[in-house]
Amino acid sequence: MTARTRITLLFTGITAAILLLFSAVIYFSAKENREQEFYSLLNKEAITKANLFFNAHVDKKTLQDIYHNNRQILNEVEVAIYDSSFNLLYHDAVDIDFVKETKTMIEQINQEGEIRFYQEGWQVLGIKHVFEGKPYIIVAAAYDEYGYKKLTNLLNDSLLILFLSIAFLFFTGRFFSKKVFDPLKKMSVQAKQISANKLNLRLPTSGSKDELDELSSTFNAMLNRLENSFDAQKHFVSNIAHELRTPLAAIIAELELAEQPGKTNAEYQKAISDALADARKLARLSNSLLDLAKASYDPSEITFKSVRLDEVLLDAIGLVQRVDRDYRVEFHFEQEFEDDQEISIQGNEYLLKVAFVNLIENACKFSADHKATVGLQFDSEKISLVFTDSGIGIQDADLPHIFSPFYRGANDRFTPGHGIGLSLTQKIVHLHSGDISVTSRQGKGSSFSIRFFRSIPSF
Missing domain, CATH: 1.10.287 (Helix Hairpins)
Structure with missing residues (x-):
């Protein structure tokens, strides 16, 4: 199943469930209201019939004729009046007598004051009515045909609207999901062409x-x-x-x-x-x-530990001078230190040594006197190293490219090389969350500056 179809079905299902919930709430609320309204109608009919019988002294036959005549065109309320001793005083239609009251029912109404129940779809209401200080029991019953028809129509209309809404929602969701996924489809087609x-x-x-x-x-x-x-x-x-x-x-x-x-x-x-x-x-x-x-490895794959930079520098100087005894290196501190941690960083000793050897060798081989100067200074935020020579310098056109792999500037005619050293040095410095920069003047020499930060800066 495609994502488009899943989203369409999910959207339709959720919305349909919400509509179904609202429809159910409306239907059952209407059902409850119909029941309460019809019981209220039964109560009014019972009281009215009792008033006509007790107060107006309307003849029984007249009341029964009215009931039979009305019953032919509508569902008239059937009313029966008893005294507290279960003696029938009046009944709209003894021949019909749908409810068929019992003594137990009359006693229950007399005790509770009112009862309500259904009998074969008819709603029955029994109430206790007092006239001139004497209690009487009135039972009213009728079938709410009009109310049930309204409920049936409401249910049918709700189901029809629900089904139409679901269909509309599905096709609408299908249409809009197509609009949403069209850019993704284009992206997919284009991505398949990329190789x-x-x-x-x-x-x-x-x-x-x-x-x-x-x-x-x-x-x-x-x-x-x-x-x-x-x-x-x-x-x-x-x-x-x-x-x-x-x-x-x-x-x-x-x-x-x-x-x-x-x-x-x-x-x-x-x-x-x-x-x-x-x-x-x-x-x-x-x-x-x-x-x-x-x-070029992932930093997580390289072992880092606390390293004293002065010791690494001294080892690098020793390596350079063992390879070429003509090379001379001056190393000096710009300030005194009291704690090893002041000139230490978390780093890889081997890689740092490679970087320092490259800078020292470059400084020596491009200087006429084969001499390089290395200075170290520090503060609370960083440790700085400066590698200086008094050689031929770097041309301005070459400065932006000297850290590119295999790049050989105009100075390559003075000394052999592969163009890897400075690129490698920059990678090592960046691997240690540091930065490297260069300043140079032709005929005056070059100066490479490295800064190692005690906390990782945001470049």
């Missing part, structure tokens, strides 16, 4: 700002992110292929040359040295790609 090769397609939006329009906008925003992710993935794979192809091609070429006969030992050694250098480039690239993958 990995057609990520440029989007769901239609009406601009009405309703829930469906908001759903379309949200889905389109998700498609935008997916398209960007696919494009970035394609770009990423293309760049990896390019970065891997160059050193592999160089290694193959060097080995093919070394394979040729007639080479001297020096030429063999040079070929081995060049192949080893290219292999090391591949190893560094592989390590960088693995680190980039780790930095």
